[in-house]
Amino acid sequence: MFDLIIIGGGPAAASGAVYAARKQLKTLLIAGEFGGQSVVSEKIFNWIGTPEISGADLAKSFKDHVKYYEGEFLTIKEGSLVEKVAKTDGGFSVSTNKGENFDTKTILVASGSSRRKLPDTVVGANQLEHKGLTYCATCDGPMFSGLDVVVLGGGNAGFETAAQLLAYTKSVTLIHRGAEFKADKITVDKVLSHPKMTGILNAEVTEILGDKFVSGIKFKVDGEEKTLDAKGIFVEIGQIPNTSFLEGVVTLDDYKRVKIDPWRKSSEVPGIWAAGDCTNILYHQNNIAAGDAVTAIEDIYMFLHTK
Numbered sequence: 351m352f353d354l355i356i357i358g359g360g361p362a363a364a365s366g367a368v369y370a371a372r373k374q375l376k377t378l379l380i381a382g383e384f385g386g387q388s389v390v391s392e393k394i395f396n397w398i399g400t401p402e403i404s405g406a407d408l409a410k411s412f413k414d415h416v417k418y419y420e421g422e423f424l425t426i427k428e429g430s431l432v433e434k435v436a437k438t439d440g441g442f443s444v445s446t447n448k449g450e451n452f453d454t455k456t457i458l459v460a461s462g463s464s465r466r467k468l469p470d471t472v473v474g475a476n477q478l479e480h481k482g483l484t485y486c487a488t489c490d491g492p493m494f495s496g497l498d499v500v501v502l503g504g505g506n507a508g509f510e511t512a513a514q515l516l517a518y519t520k521s522v523t524l525i526h527r528g529a530e531f532k533a534d535k536i537t538v539d540k541v542l543s544h545p546k547m548t549g550i551l552n553a554e555v556t557e558i559l560g561d562k563f564v565s566g567i568k569f570k571v572d573g574e575e576k577t578l579d580a581k582g583i584f585v586e587i588g589q590i591p592n593t594s595f596l597e598g599v600v601t602l603d604d605y606k607r608v609k610i611d612p613w614r615k616s617s618e619v620p621g622i623w624a625a626g627d628c629t630n631i632l633y634h635q636n637n638i639a640a641g642d643a644v645t646a647i648e649d650i651y652m653f654l655h656t657k
């Protein structure tokens with residue numbers, strides 16, 4: 351029986367694992383993979399203590415730091431995905447996609463979130479996925495060198511994607527549904543000032559055009575239909591929390607995020623805590639995810655030792 355199982359491999363889970371091991375809690379970390387969402391970023395500029403670091407190096411630093419504590423108090427299962435959490439007499443059982451089952455007194459959920467897909471109402475979106483319509487600029491961007499491309503989504507991820515693509519594409523048009531871009535103003539101003547960049551607000555995408563491959567996009571601005579030629583469409587329209595394995599056990603909000611107490615990071619079920627992007631916190635950042643997991647570990651420690 352573990353004292354604690356941590357689910358995840360991003361900044362929240364990695365910080366949680368380091369703190370738990372140092373507090374000598376008998377801990378199991380189950381990580382799909384190390385790094386988390388910003389692993390795809392070319393450069394991260396706000397991870398405190400490192401003025402500049404690539405997503406890949408950040409992931410490696412998480413793994414190295416966690417591995418440093420592997421041993422008597424910390425066990426690591428990398429490459430397994432938690433499929434189910436269930437309540438037991440002494441705590442919880444956690445099962446993975448590899449048929450493993452583990453028992454634990456407490457759980458820290460740090461499973462983050464994944465990309466939101468375009469709705470089925472956008473004609474052509476499903477058929478043209480991986481045929482010019484992509485959800486990963488870092489993975490697929492270089493294939494669109496010298497071509498016109500579109501980015502969907504006006505948050506930080508959308509603008510970061512546009513900034514990456516500007517380096518080698520012919521032009522980038524960023525299309526956003528809302529009346530204002532949601533990304534940090536400093537990023538919006540910098541990216542929009544690029545001569546190859548165009549930003550469009552209040553636009554509702556209706557169709558991805560193309561037969562075998564993407565050839566363009568249709569959208570409505572103030573009810574007026576417009577068409578734009580493009581060979582690549584990069585979708586950055588938000589995230590979906592990775593919490594399906596908690597359904598029926600933990601209270602989730604309308605967006606399937608774990609509802610947590612902002613002071614303690616505890617869920618509404620005694621014995622389960624959650625931190626980072628899988629929770630109903632307002633802001634999503636590496637430093638916040640890491641800090642929230644540390645708060646959770648402090649609280650878990652108190653729970654295990656004062657209960």
Ligand SMILES: Cc1cc2nc3c(=O)[nH]c(=O)nc-3n(C[C@H](O)[C@H](O)[C@H](O)COP(=O)(O)OP(=O)(O)OC[C@H]3O[C@@H](n4cnc5c(N)ncnc54)[C@H](O)[C@@H]3O)c2cc1C
Nearest residue numbers: 358359360362382383386387432462463626627634635636
């Ligand atoms: C493109 C992009 C760029 C970003 N750039 C920045 C930036 O510059 N600065 C910044 O501060 N923030 C940035 N963010 C936001 C930041 O990445 C997130 O806020 C942060 O990663 C959240 O951390 P997390 O640990 O909560 O979850 P995540 O990073 O989402 O990590 C979740 C982890 O859980 C694992 N996992 C998922 N499901 C399971 C399961 N069932 N079983 C086991 N493991 C599972 C995954 O493999 C992953 O390791 C960026 C986000 C994106 C998408």
